[in-house]
Amino acid sequence: MPPHRDAPSQICLPGLRAGVVQAPAPERLIKSGLPTEAMVAYVLVAKYAWHLPLYRQAQMLLAQGLDIKRAILAFWVGYAAAELKPLYLRLRELILAGSAPIASEALERIAALYAIEKTIRGHTAFERRAVRQEQSKPLVLELKRWFERKRPSDRTALTA
Numbered sequence: 220m221p222p223h224r225d226a227p228s229q230i231c232l233p234g235l236r237a238g239v240v241q242a243p244a245p246e247r248l249i250k251s252g253l254p255t256e257a258m259v260a261y262v263l264v265a266k267y268a269w270h271l272p273l274y275r276q277a278q279m280l281l282a283q284g285l286d287i288k289r290a291i292l293a294f295w296v297g298y299a300a301a302e303l304k305p306l307y308l309r310l311r312e313l314i315l316a317g318s319a320p321i322a323s324e325a326l327e328r329i330a331a332l333y334a335i336e337k338t339i340r341g342h343t344a345f346e347r348r349a350v351r352q353e354q355s356k357p358l359v360l361e362l363k364r365w366f367e368r369k370r371p372s373d374r375t376a377l378t379a
Contacts, residue, residue, distance in 0.1 A: 249298055259295050266296060321369055328362050 248256045265271040273292040280287050335354050339347045 248302060249295065254295055259299050262292055262295055263299055325362075325366075328358065328365065332358055332362075 248254070248259055254262075262273075262276060265276055266273060273289045273296070276292055277287060277289045332355055335350065335358075339350045342350075
């Protein structure tokens with residue numbers, strides 16, 4: 220049934236221009252692109268959280284009637300990575316600037332093990348084993364004890 224003839228197709232208030240006024244659409248992640256942010260996020264989560272390769276995602280989308288090639292999905296992933304880079308840099312800055320004495324000490328202890336490995340690189344397996352038993356083993360055992368002392372107890376984790 221057609222609308223009533225007297226019913227206005229547009230409502231215009233006095234003093235405003237005639238016609239339909241619509242807010243501009245928000246910008247998309249990929250300018251003039253098809254995918255929404257949700258679609259790009261879906262591809263990223265499937266790729267990195269679910270370990271689903273892009274070729275398989277393309278096959279799954281095709282089964283749903285969406286013919287999106289792997290190259291297009293790869294472009295979306297790259298574009299999203301470029302957009303997320305400032306966030307990554309800021310988080311990295313905050314993490315590295317923060318004081319983490321336990322992590323710093325652990326890295327120092329691990330670096331000592333790497334220093335030993337550097338000195339025995341290129342030696343025979345027998346020589347490397349002998350040096351590791353003599354020099355690395357005490358460091359590894361001490362590192363294990365240190366980790367156990369630093370590990371929060373179950374009770375501490377529950378009350379924190």
